[in-house]
Amino acid sequence: MTSIDGLKESLIHAGRILAAEGQGDLIFGHVTARLPNDSEHFLMKPHDFGLEEITPDNLITVNLEGEKVAGESRRHIEVFIHSEILRARPDLGAVVHTHAPYAVAFSALGRSLQGVGHEGAMFHKGIPVFSETADLIIDQTRGKAVARALADSDVLIMRNHGIVTAGRTIEEATVLALYLERACKAQLMVESCGGARHVCSHEDAVAKAGRILPQSPRVFDYLVRQVSSGS
Ligand SMILES: [Zn+2]
Numbered sequence: 372m373t374s375i376d377g378l379k380e381s382l383i384h385a386g387r388i389l390a391a392e393g394q395g396d397l398i399f400g401h402v403t404a405r406l407p408n409d410s411e412h413f414l415m416k417p418h419d420f421g422l423e424e425i426t427p428d429n430l431i432t433v434n435l436e437g438e439k440v441a442g443e444s445r446r447h448i449e450v451f452i453h454s455e456i457l458r459a460r461p462d463l464g465a466v467v468h469t470h471a472p473y474a475v476a477f478s479a480l481g482r483s484l485q486g487v488g489h490e491g492a493m494f495h496k497g498i499p500v501f502s503e504t505a506d507l508i509i510d511q512t513r514g515k516a517v518a519r520a521l522a523d524s525d526v527l528i529m530r531n532h533g534i535v536t537a538g539r540t541i542e543e544a545t546v547l548a549l550y551l552e553r554a555c556k557a558q559l560m561v562e563s564c565g566g567a568r569h570v571c572s573h574e575d576a577v578a579k580a581g582r583i584l585p586q587s588p589r590v591f592d593y594l595v596r597q598v599s600s601g602s
Contacts, residue, residue: 373407373540374407375406375407375414376427378404378406378407378414378541379414379427379430380427381404381540381541381542382402382403382404382414382416382425382430382541383425383426383427384591384594384595384598385402385467385541385542385544385545386402386416386421386422386423386424386425387422387423387425387598388545388549388591388594388595388597388598389402389422389467389469389545389548389549390421390422390423391423391594391597391598392549392552392594393471393472393552394422394469394470394471394472394548394549394552395421395422395423395469396469396470396472397421398418398419398420398421399470400422400468400469400470400533401415401416401422401447401449401450401452401453401467401468401469402415402416402422402425402465402466402467402468402541402544402545403415403416403433403453403457403465403466404464404465404540404541405457405463405464405465406432410461411434411435412432412433412434412435412440413432413433413453413454413457414430414431414432414433415430415431415432415433415446415447415450415453416430416447417429417430417431417442417444417445417446417447418444418445418446418447418448419444419445420444422469428443429442429443429444430442430444431443431444431446433446433450433453433454434454435454435457435458436454436511437450437451437454437455437511437514448507448509449468449507449508449509450514451508451509451510451511451513451514451515451517452466452468452508452514452517452535453466453468454511454514455511455514455515455517455518456514456517456518456521456535456537458518459515459518459519459521460518460521460523460537462539463537463538463539464538464539464540464541465537465538465539465540465541465543465544466535466536466537466544467534467535467536467537467541467544467545467547467548468533468534468535469533469534469548470532470533471533471534471548471551471552471555472552473552473553473555473556473559474528474533474534474551474552474555475531475532475533476555476559477528477555477558477559478500478528478529478530478531478532479530479531480559480562481530482558482562483497483498484497484498484554484555484558485558485561485567485570486570486571486572486575486576487554487557487558487560487561487567487570487571488553488554488557488571489579489583490550490551490553490554490557491554491557491558491570491571491576492571492575492576492579492580493547493550493551493554493576493579493580493583493584494526494550494551494554495571495573495576495577495580496524498524498526498527498528498551499520499521499522499524499526499527499528500520500527500528500529500530501516501517501520501521501527501528501529501530501532501535502530503516503520505529505530505531505532517529517535521535521537525537525538525543525544525547526547526551528551534548534551534552536548536551538587542587542588542591543587543588545591545594546587546590546591546594547587549594
């Protein structure tokens with residue numbers, strides 16, 4: 372079982388990785404992880420700081436109502452994305468929400484993601500799209516709608532807004548966010564040249580996903596080394 376200190380360290384790494392990969396949006400975007408041995412509460416990146424600025428001391432603790440119960444920092448107004456997904460999906464331990472720029476641009480095309488390369492193939496089951504609003508998710512009602520749109524998927528595109536990825540761990544959710552952004556970038560490149568003439572077959576996509584997705588913990592460790600090498 373992960374300790375709370377270990378969980379905080381993972382969230383700090385996740386924030387730095389997402390920022391290094393271009394998913395920071397000033398102080399916006401957030402990562403959360405359910406507390407060990409306490410399914411009703413989760414740690415959350417604080418408002419007022421960039422994703423790369425999370426520390427053990429500025430993380431806040433929030434309950435499934437979206438209320439801050441511990442920590443000095445302000446809470447993100449979009450907390451309900453996290454609280455309602457974690458309420459609806461007891462199998463999940465972590466949620467990432469960013470305004471990933473390539474994914475946002477891709478969402479405006481209204482097209483389905485294709486298996487242009489390895490990353491696109493990871494999402495061969497299809498990606499649900501939340502299109503009820505492009506506004507911020509500022510209450511439980513909208514948070515529940517996002518959770519319904521996610522359903523039993525691990526990824527969600529929020530049209531003209533951003534992405535949600537989720538996992539049993541923050542490591543899984545973070546790596547998924549990177550794959551999704553890279554998949555959207557690859558397809559945007561292809562779309563700008565007239566669209567794909569060839570994409571991965573479903574059979575190949577399933578095989579690739581089966582080989583690559585289980586490597587997420589090793590990929591996360593690599594990314595930690597990358598963001599730590601200059602510090
Ligand atoms: Zn947002």
